[in-house]
Amino acid sequence: MLSIKPEYVEKILSGEKRYEFRRRVFKRMDVDTIVIYSTSPQQRVVAxxxxxxxxxxxxxxxxxxxxxxxxxxxxxxxxxxxxxxxxYAIELGPVNRYPQPRLLSSYAEVSAPPQSFVYVR
Structure with a gap:
């Protein structure tokens, strides 16, 4: 799960933004999907x-x-x-937008918005 500012989330959802930039990235090599947490003011998992x-x-x-x-x-x-x-530039593929944004509490592994990222599932 990555925390992303709402303005960039919208660009990802529209397809305008195909790269997510990071100063550090996950060490696990099996990460094939990113869960997107839209930060304040939305504060929801959206896609x-x-x-x-x-x-x-x-x-x-x-x-x-x-x-x-x-x-x-x-x-x-x-x-x-x-x-x-x-x-680091994470190249983004197809996006699955959730029909209804989710609360962070629906992810047992996450107790607070990730500072950078957190592994889920």
């Missing part, structure tokens, strides 16, 4: 998305490879990766 792959490189290289489907401005991207040598 699942398939993981196609993960790119790892310096921020400039990641931007060059993903900018057409980044769903984020260059300025915001660079601000997020300021001071970091390695950036």
């Amino acid at each position: 699942e998305v398939d993981v196609v792959g993960i790119l790892e490189s310096d921020p400039i290289d990641i931007w060059k490879k993903t900018r057409d489907k980044a769903g984020i401005s260059y300025k915001a991207f660079m601000a997020y990766f300021d001071g970091v040598d390695i950036a």
Whole structure:
């Protein structure tokens, strides 16, 4: 499960944003689906998305490879990766939007919104 700002969640759901950027990513290699938690003000689990792959490189290289489907401005991207040598871009596949957003409490493994991510199921 990843915590994502509502503005980026909407871009993922619309297909405009095909990459989710992270300063660190999960260590488990078997992660093939991301459960999307939309942060405040929505504070609901809204969808699942398939993981196609993960790119790892310096921020400039990641931007060059993903900018057409980044769903984020260059300025915001660079601000997020300021001071970091390695950036990660999770390539997103098909999205399954839940008909009804779910409460975080419906996931036994999660007691609070993830700071970055948390493993579920």
